[in-house]
């Protein structure tokens with residue numbers, strides 16, 4: 612169990628820390644906790660303890676269930692502090708306005724985002740098919756100086772992405788297309804050197820579109836949630852899926868993070884043929 616929850620539990624005096632289901636995500640000044648095992652008064656006590664433990668936190672929300680729907684949203688309930696879901700989050704030298712109830716955002720992907728931004732060369736044209744409020748696209752523009760086209764179906768997330776482009780002074784490098792990634796070939800005639808597909812529950816459906824948008828020798832970053840006892844088993848599962856979708860491409864596969872019991876988020880770097 613994460614240290615922050617353990618500290619708040621022992622401070623709140625609600626008993627056995629082993630009952631807490633999982634961690635706390637801090638997005639800007641909003642802490643999001645999962646406390647399904649606790650009664651309502653216990654949840655309030657833990658939330659008040661978190662508010663006093665975490666000096667930068669002004670709001671505590673409970674996440675009920677998983678991340679769901681087309682826009683990949685959390686179902687949130689207010690527990691303590693101010694009543695709002697909009698915040699400013701800082702990560703990898705960039706700032707993001709995020710509404711944690713109306714847009715997808717996970718602080719757990721910050722290392723992955725930096726890893727990708729560091730691979731990109733200034734001369735590349737990058738497409739991010741599922742951009743959210745911009746946390747993959749903006750560091751690519753800011754760190755690598757490359758031009759990025761972002762696509763996002765959630766109109767409010769796309770609006771915040773454009774606001775975040777200005778906030779980070781990359782609006783001349785980043786273009787946001789508001790709409791469905793499967794319509795991209797109609798929205799732009801451009802082809803790309805690098806394509807990001809950070810939508811692990813649905814990416815397979817969009818791989819044919821990504822291949823249409825790719826230049827020869829392009830790299831596609833393909834993310835998937837894969838069932839497996841360990842990284843080796845999940846890697847095998849992902850390779851098997853890809854052998855049906857892109858039979859003759861080279862793929863390097865690795866683990867990004869654990870997302871649930873026996874579920875791993877995996878990444879494949881697909882090298883498109885010349």
Ligand SMILES: C[S@@+](CC[C@H](N)C(=O)[O-])C[C@H]1O[C@@H](n2cnc3c(N)ncnc32)[C@H](O)[C@@H]1O
Pocket residue numbers: 681682683714715716717720740741742743744745746747762763764765768790791792793809810811
């Ligand atoms: C897992 S989230 C990742 C967002 C962002 N890359 C991040 O890391 O914060 C997937 C995103 O894809 C968006 N999305 C879902 N279906 C889409 C589609 N058909 N076309 C474009 N975006 C879509 C969702 O609204 C969501 O913001």
